Amino acid sequence: MLDGRIQSVMSFVMFERVADIGADHGQLSIALIDGGRATKVIATEKNRGPFDALRSNISAAGLDGAIDVRLGDGLQVLKAGEVDTICIAGMGGALICRILDAAPDVLQSARQLILQPMNAVNETRDHLRTMGWAIDDEDIAEAAGIIYEIISAVKVPTAPKIFKRESSPLRREFFLRRLKKLERVRDEMSRSSCARSSEKFSALAAEIDALDRICRG
Numbered sequence: 001m002l003d004g005r006i007q008s009v010m011s012f013v014m015f016e017r018v019a020d021i022g023a024d025h026g027q028l029s030i031a032l033i034d035g036g037r038a039t040k041v042i043a044t045e046k047n048r049g050p051f052d053a054l055r056s057n058i059s060a061a062g063l064d065g066a067i068d069v070r071l072g073d074g075l076q077v078l079k080a081g082e083v084d085t086i087c088i089a090g091m092g093g094a095l096i097c098r099i100l101d102a103a104p105d106v107l108q109s110a111r112q113l114i115l116q117p118m119n120a121v122n123e124t125r126d127h128l129r130t131m132g133w134a135i136d137d138e139d140i141a142e143a144a145g146i147i148y149e150i151i152s153a154v155k156v157p158t159a160p161k162i163f164k165r166e167s168s169p170l171r172r173e174f175f176l177r178r179l180k181k182l183e184r185v186r187d188e189m190s191r192s193s194c195a196r197s198s199e200k201f202s203a204l205a206a207e208i209d210a211l212d213r214i215c216r217g
Ligand SMILES: C[S@@+](CC[C@H](N)C(=O)[O-])C[C@H]1O[C@@H](n2cnc3c(N)ncnc32)[C@H](O)[C@@H]1O
Pocket: 021, 022, 023, 024, 025, 044, 045, 046, 047, 050, 072, 073, 074, 075, 088, 089, 090, 091, 095, 099
């Protein structure tokens, strides 16, 4: 049974050729093929232990033909044009950004990124924007009592879109949706005194406050 975090990552996949970077147990890769969301998956691992486990899990699932398992660092084991969607889940935001930066040709050839950073989520969002990617959707998922943020991004075809009219109804809708999502995260976090005293909680409260003002105004 897939947990909510992996289900959420999977639900964002738009294209049939997918890379699962740092695949570890291989649950996402296997579910992508079993669930018919992908026809080809390249599952990668940097470390030998998880790589061996990944290979045997994929063999046990009878998916050797559909999932190509590769040992190596980040996107460096991919060739440009091999996949359209790249998933990187369960790693720190800074590591995810480093992985993206290290293979510009592979990144350039991809059409969608699905990222689930374990921390530094705002920094990851900022990094995506500076690299010319636009966040097209986000989700919040829960697994074993922990809340995770999942980001889907697509390549910005030209220059990033600028809202010329402050009163654009789409802009307001966008902020309203984000506000609702962040309020849900805040409510979940409020249940834990540890989460309530975290820097993330303060940053979240500040962003909710700012969004609230925009939406009222
Ligand atoms: C916490 S696990 C997450 C596994 C899976 N992606 C998930 O979301 O459940 C992180 C995995 O990434 C692998 N990893 C760390 N750095 C990596 C890198 N630079 N390239 C590929 N894999 C990496 C680790 O070996 C580990 O198996």
